[in-house]
Structure formats: C-alpha cells, structure tokens
Amino acid sequence: MYRLSRNDKCWCGSGKKYKQCHERSDERILMPLKRQGYPIPPRRLILNAEQIQGIRESAKITVAILDKLEDLIEEGITTEEINTFVHKYTLDHGGVPAPLNYQGFPKSCCTSINDVIAHGIPCKTALKNGDIINVDITTILNGYYSDSSRMYMIGDVAPNAKKLVEVTKECMYAGIKAVKPYRPVSDIGNTINAITDKHGYGVVRDLCGHGVGIKFHDDPLIEHYRQKRPTMIMVPGMVFTIEPMINEGTWRGVTLSDNWTFKTQDKKLSAQWEHTIVVTEDGCEILTK
Ligand code: MF3
Ligand code: CO
Ligand code: CO
Numbered sequence: 001m002y003r004l005s006r007n008d009k010c011w012c013g014s015g016k017k018y019k020q021c022h023e024r025s026d027e028r029i030l031m032p033l034k035r036q037g038y039p040i041p042p043r044r045l046i047l048n049a050e051q052i053q054g055i056r057e058s059a060k061i062t063v064a065i066l067d068k069l070e071d072l073i074e075e076g077i078t079t080e081e082i083n084t085f086v087h088k089y090t091l092d093h094g095g096v097p098a099p100l101n102y103q104g105f106p107k108s109c110c111t112s113i114n115d116v117i118a119h120g121i122p123c124k125t126a127l128k129n130g131d132i133i134n135v136d137i138t139t140i141l142n143g144y145y146s147d148s149s150r151m152y153m154i155g156d157v158a159p160n161a162k163k164l165v166e167v168t169k170e171c172m173y174a175g176i177k178a179v180k181p182y183r184p185v186s187d188i189g190n191t192i193n194a195i196t197d198k199h200g201y202g203v204v205r206d207l208c209g210h211g212v213g214i215k216f217h218d219d220p221l222i223e224h225y226r227q228k229r230p231t232m233i234m235v236p237g238m239v240f241t242i243e244p245m246i247n248e249g250t251w252r253g254v255t256l257s258d259n260w261t262f263k264t265q266d267k268k269l270s271a272q273w274e275h276t277i278v279v280t281e282d283g284c285e286i287l288t289k
Pocket of ligand 3: 136137138148243
C-alpha cells in the first residue's frame with residue numbers, strides 16, 4: 001500500500017498532484033506550529049483521495065453490520081452468535097474481519113457487556129434484560145480499514161445505564177465536532193473531558209483513538225481525556241478514530257487473565273461509541289456514517 005507522495009493526487013479530490021495543490025499551504029501553516037513544539041504528522045499519515053475512497057467502501061460493510069445488529073441483538077442472543085453473524089456478513093461482502101487473529105485476538109469482533117470497557121471476546125454468554133453492550137467492528141476491504149462501534153441496550157435498561165450510553169454518544173459527537181485542521185488533537189479530549197466532568201464520569205486513559213485506514217492502528221494517538229502537552233496537529237487527509245470509553249465511576253480498568261477483556265476496576269458500567277473520520281479543510285467527515 002502506498003502513501004501520499006508529492007506526485008500523488010491531492011487529498012482534497014481536486015485531481016491535481018499534491019505538490020501542485022495543497023502541499024505548499026499545508027507546509028506554510030505547519031512550520032510555525034512545529035517551531036512551537038507541536039508534532040507534525042509525517043506524510044504517510046496524509047492519505048490521498050483514492051485511499052479515502054477505499055476506506056469509504058470498507059465502511060459500507062462496517063456500517064451495514066452495525067445497522068443489522070440493531071435488529072439482531074435482543075435478550076437471549078449470545079455474543080458468539082453476534083460474532084458468527086459479523087464474520088459471515090463480512091466474508092459474504094468481500095471483506096476480512098480485522099480483529100480475527102490480530103495480535104492473537106480469537107474472534108471477528110469485540111463484544112463488551114456492562115462493566116467491560118473494551119476488547120470483550122465473543123463467547124457463550126447470552127444477553128440479559130437490562131444489559132448494555134458495545135459491539136466493535138473493523139473491516140478490511142481491498143486493504144482498507146474502517147473501524148466503528150455502537151452501544152445496544154437490551155430491554156428495560158436502568159436510567160443510570162441509559163444516561164451513560166447517551167452521554168458517551170454525546171462525547172463522541174462533541175469530539176468529532178472539535179476536529180479542525182491545523183489544531184492539535186488534544187482539542188478532542190479537552191472537549192470530551194469537559195462534558196464528563198459535569199456528570200462525574202471517568203474517561204478511560206489506557207485505550208485511545210488511533211490513526212486507521214491503511215493499517216489497523218497507527219499515529220496519531222487520540223486521547224479522550226484532558227491533555228495539556230502539545231499534541232499532534234490535525235491536517236486534512238488524516239484519518240483516525242474517535243472512540244471515547246466513559247465509565248460511571250473511576251477511569252481505571254483491569255485486564256482479565258484472557259489478556260484481552262478490559263473491565264472497570266470498580267465494576268461500575270462503561271460505554272463506548274466509535275467512528276472513523278477524515279480531517280477536511282473545514283472540519284471532518286465521518287467515514288463510518
Ligand atoms: N476495534 C478496536 C479499536 O477500536 C480494536 C480491537 S483489537 C482486537 O481499536 F484485537 F481486540 F480486535
Ligand atoms: Co478503534
Ligand atoms: Co474499534
């Protein structure tokens with residue numbers, strides 16, 4: 001897979017070569033920021049128009065799966081059955097489920113119930129009335145990765161759980177709205193943390209958003225909590241996820257002996273929503289819409 005070089009078509013879709021289009025203005029704006037100590041993305045993180053289109057195509061599968069799960073997920077279904085559906089739908093549409101065998105992960109999606117923050121492994125556990133579950137889907141299509149997750153609520157969900165799910169969704173969209181070119185990625189976490197503070201929630205620090213698109217996990221690191229150090233500058237053509245994990249109680253988590261399942265330390269609930277976005281000239285576009 002190649003990355004944006006000076007002779008590639010510009011990320012903006014003009015059809016012109018990058019060197020004849022946005023290269024110069026990108027660099028003119030970035031140089032002073034670099035001098036102020038902000039890390040500037042290496043060129044490999046600026047994807048071109050074809051690559052961004054490849055991620056859009058991949059995202060069609062990811063989004064279709066998350067949509068279909070709205071109907072499929074109900075009381076009594078096991079996370080293994082959710083996994084089987086995800087696996088088959090992905091292959092039937094020409095894709096590959098990225099989680100399967102990724103660093104030894106044994107299944108095709110992550111299913112994280114109640115106090116599981118992330119990376120829950122599908123198994124024989126059946127969903128119960130009142131559960132909240134995150135299903136996280138990453139699809140590879142023609143080498144392009146798209147990564148998105150949603151929360152699903154089973155039957156009569158307690159008001160506190162419903163509120164956590166909704167505030168976490170609000171956090172994700174506020175983070176997305178905070179994306180502006182030539183601003184640091186810390187704008188995202190600062191925006192999210194201001195919302196969670198109002199509710200006394202904890203923002204998970206051990207797992208973060210990430211560059212995605214031609215790899216599963218790349219720079220930049222997207223912290224969802226408050227961060228004062230100078231962080232990487234967002235530049236049009238960068239593709240990354242925003243995927244806040246918000247806990248009802250402490251932000252601290254523990255990893256189980258399966259080496260994957262990441263739970264809240266205080267056993268209180270956790271929620272997460274995730275989108276893959278591309279930075280544009282005036283904000284960003286959600287690719288997993
Ligand atoms: N999809 C997760 C993310 O948002 C990563 C899952 S890694 C796996 O980054 F191996 F657990 F699948
Ligand atoms: Co992700
Ligand atoms: Co994900």
